[in-house]
Each structure stands twice: as C-alpha cells, then as structure tokens.
Amino acid sequence: MNKLFFGTAGIPRSTLDRSTLNAIPHVKSLGLDSMELEFVHSVNISENLAAQVKQAKEKHGVELTAHAPYYINLNAQENEKVIASKQRIIKTAKISALCGAWSICFHPAYYLKQEKELVYQKVKRELKDIVSRLKDQSISIWVRPESTGKRTQFGDINEVIKLSQDVEQVLPCIDFAHLHARSNGKFNTSEEWTGVLDKIEQDLGRFALDNMHIHLSGINYSDKGELNHLNLLDSDLNFKELLRVWKDFKIKGIVVCESPNNEQDAILLKTFYNSQK
Numbered sequence: 377m378n379k380l381f382f383g384t385a386g387i388p389r390s391t392l393d394r395s396t397l398n399a400i401p402h403v404k405s406l407g408l409d410s411m412e413l414e415f416v417h418s419v420n421i422s423e424n425l426a427a428q429v430k431q432a433k434e435k436h437g438v439e440l441t442a443h444a445p446y447y448i449n450l451n452a453q454e455n456e457k458v459i460a461s462k463q464r465i466i467k468t469a470k471i472s473a474l475c476g477a478w479s480i481c482f483h484p485a486y487y488l489k490q491e492k493e494l495v496y497q498k499v500k501r502e503l504k505d506i507v508s509r510l511k512d513q514s515i516s517i518w519v520r521p522e523s524t525g526k527r528t529q530f531g532d533i534n535e536v537i538k539l540s541q542d543v544e545q546v547l548p549c550i551d552f553a554h555l556h557a558r559s560n561g562k563f564n565t566s567e568e569w570t571g572v573l574d575k576i577e578q579d580l581g582r583f584a585l586d587n588m589h590i591h592l593s594g595i596n597y598s599d600k601g602e603l604n605h606l607n608l609l610d611s612d613l614n615f616k617e618l619l620r621v622w623k624d625f626k627i628k629g630i631v632v633c634e635s636p637n638n639e640q641d642a643i644l645l646k647t648f649y650n651s652q653k
C-alpha cells in the first residue's frame with residue numbers, strides 16, 4: 377500500500393438505499409478511502425454481485441477489506457464445527473477476492489480452557505490447511521487472524537504475529553481497541569504502541585508495517601476484556617496519541633473504523649491523522 381487509508385466497517389450509516397453497491401460511491405463522497413465488507417452473520421454477496429462490486433470499487437477508487445462470520449472456532453472440539461469454520465473463512469476469501477478486496481480478517485478460535493500452546497498448534501494446523509486450499513484455487517488475498525478483545529478468545533498480539541511467521545499468505549489484523557480491552561486498560565500509551573509496531577517490524581519485517589489491516593474504535597471493557605464498542609470521544613482510548621505513533625512509524629495499509637457511529641469516527645480519524653505533520 378502506498379499510504380494509510382481510512383474507512384468504515386460495513387455500509388456507512390448515512391447511505392441512502394443501503395446496499396454494498398450504493399455504499400461504495402457514498403464512502404468516496406464522505407471523503408473516505410475504504411470499506412470493510414461485513415460478512416459477520418454470513419457471506420451474503422453472490423459471485424454475480426461480487427463482479428459488480430469489483431467494478432464499482434475500481435470505478436470509484438475505494439479499497440475493500442472483509443470481516444469473516446463470527447461463527448468461527450478453529451479449536452472447536454467437534455470436527456464438523458472446525459470444518460464449517462474453515463469453510464466460512466474460505467468462502468469469505470473467495471467472494472472477497474472476486475470483489476477485488478485486499479485482505480480478510482477473522483476471529484480464529486476460543487481457548488476452551490486449554491493450554492495456550494496446544495490451541496496455537498491446532499489453529500496453526502487448520503490455518504495452514506485453509507491457505508493451501510486457497511492456493512489450490514489461486515485465491516490471492518491476505519488472510520488475517522485478528523487480535524481479539526476477550527481473554528477467552530485465542531488471538532493475543534503474540535499469537536497473531538506468530539501465525540503470520542508460521543503460515544504463508546497470513547499477516548495479522550491488529551485491533552488496537554481489542555489490545556486495550558483485553559489487557560483491561562493497557563496499550564494506551566505511545567510506549568506500548570511503539571512496542572507493538574517495533575515487534576511487528578522485528579518479527580515480520582518492514583513489509584508488514586507497509587501493509588497493515590487495522591481495526592479501531594472506542595471500547596468498553598472489564599477485567600475479562602471487551603464488553604462493547606464505543607464512539608472514540610466516549611471512550612478512554614488515547615486515539616490521538618495512537619495516530620501520532622502511526623505517523624512516526626509511517627505505517628501504510630487500511631484502517632477500519634468500528635465505532636457505533638461508523639463514518640463519523642472514520643472521518644475524525646482521517647482528518648486528525650492528515651492534520652499531523
């Protein structure tokens with residue numbers, strides 16, 4: 377990517393006649409750069425529609441990412457559930473690639489009270505299988521385990537970075553609100569964020585900082601982690617400081633705003649980011 381793009385998670389709230397095809401030009405007219413296709417309940421775009429979405433994104437110069445369904449647990453005890461989880465990720469990747477999207481993210485698994493290392497090995501095995509199936513079908517798109525917000529969910533910062541080292545075609549999706557919530561309020565200073573970006577650069581190389589898929593919103597949390605998303609100005613997340621750190625590191629990629637007010641905070645982020653020297 378040649379710069380940092382800012383956009384909405386799903387169709388902007390102010391889109392008239394809500395549809396993905398109407399949302400793409402609307403994102404542009406809001407002064408934003410990108411949109412995440414929210415397949416959170418199901419992959420609800422057909423192959424036919426995907427071709428139209430691709431035309432629209434190219435015509436209007438809007439970047440796309442996608443979020444896979446929530447019903448994914450690569451560590452499920454029942455094999456059918458693992459198979460269904462993998463199918464959901466593969467379908468998300470396939471349709472998103474047809475839409476011309478650049479990257480997909482997903483919440484990989486739950487620990488189910490098992491040892492972290494055991495769960496890591498299981499998730500890695502299943503993810504390798506997913507990527508090899510994508511390669512078989514020549515589906516070329518970034519596949520990104522997301523840093524998750526609850527402590528019962530697999531996906532701390534080290535796990536998503538390690539998966540990216542161990543599996544091809546994989547990079548992390550860094551949700552900065554989740555880092556903050558999962559740690560019950562940590563990851564809220566320049567030092568901590570600098571540590572995160574330094575680690576990404578050390579472990580995955582400069583390429584990873586030039587190709588970031590980021591989620592950001594305000595967030596409400598307890599000692600168990602994420603409770604719900606908030607608008608940035610209603611939260612304790614020190615987002616202006618975070619944007620300064622991004623600017624210092626000159627990171628590039630796509631920032632998806634997941635605030636309840638959606639495009640409003642996306643515009644706030646983009647405006648503040650661009651106003652910084």
Ligand SMILES: [Zn+2]
Nearest residue numbers: 443482483522
């Ligand atoms: Zn997510």
